[in-house]
Amino acid sequence: MDSTLLWQVITQQKTWLDHHTDPAQALPLRVLKLTEEVGEAAAALIGLTGQNPRKGITHTTTDLAAELCDVMVTAAVALATLVDNPEETLNEHVGKLYTRSLTAGAPPLSPLGTGPDHAAWAASLPKVVASASLLLTDKTNRTLLVHQTHGSTTLWNLPGGGLEADEYPAQAARRETLEEIGLDINPGTLLMLDWRPRNDARPPLVQYVFDGGTLTDEQTAQISLQPGEIFDHGFFDLDGARERLEPHTFERLVRLLAVRDGTESFRDLEQGQLRD
Incomplete structure (x- = not known):
């Protein structure tokens, strides 16, 4: 055996x-x-x-x-x-x-x-897991968030998920977005890396976030949520996002938008905060 x-x-x-x-x-x-x-x-x-x-x-x-x-x-x-x-x-x-x-x-x-x-x-060697997500916005620069379920846990986040074996981060971001919201979007620029330390549920986590661009009205109308894992979604300004996201995820979103808008350069983060 x-x-x-x-x-x-x-x-x-x-x-x-x-x-x-x-x-x-x-x-x-x-x-x-x-x-x-x-x-x-x-x-x-x-x-x-x-x-x-x-x-x-x-x-x-x-x-x-x-x-x-x-x-x-x-x-x-x-x-x-x-x-x-x-x-x-x-x-x-x-x-x-x-x-x-x-x-x-x-x-x-x-x-x-x-x-x-x-x-x-x-x-x-120490084990590290990785995830990849897409930053997607509408024409008014509101961010697309999805309400995900992970076992008994639910949370709002960007579309994305864990890398599979031998999968590049951009491939994972594209695959997970297609699975979660039904849109096939080729990831653009890598906007950010974020590091999360080990917790009781998983090893340390490195998170890649790519620019997914601005969705058209047609793409927005085609959104189809993955049954059993995604049960809600929406486009939110920063106030709406703050109400739904965990604090470190919200801080990461603020910096993601700044990097994409060109007001901040690419940075690696630690739990959504700038590395000292």
């Missing part, structure tokens, strides 16, 4: 268990379940080595291996309950363990920078 299939099974197990568990109890119960599984592994070891004179040899190597696998699977399900990216989290952690072992004198897997050694190094 390759690692992809392994984590698909872990996800399937977690989803199945979620249907039978109070969400508030899921994580503590699954962490505590580890103590039961470790105890069964210890019992199998005693049975394998005959440490209980009354019972003698009661387990095989295969039995102990199975119990150890149960420990690993239980830990993986608990990890998947705790974080949204358990496979990446484990890979990153294992990579760090491996790198520390090399520092302590352990032999490398292969010549540095190649094969498994390079893969372990790559897995140890």
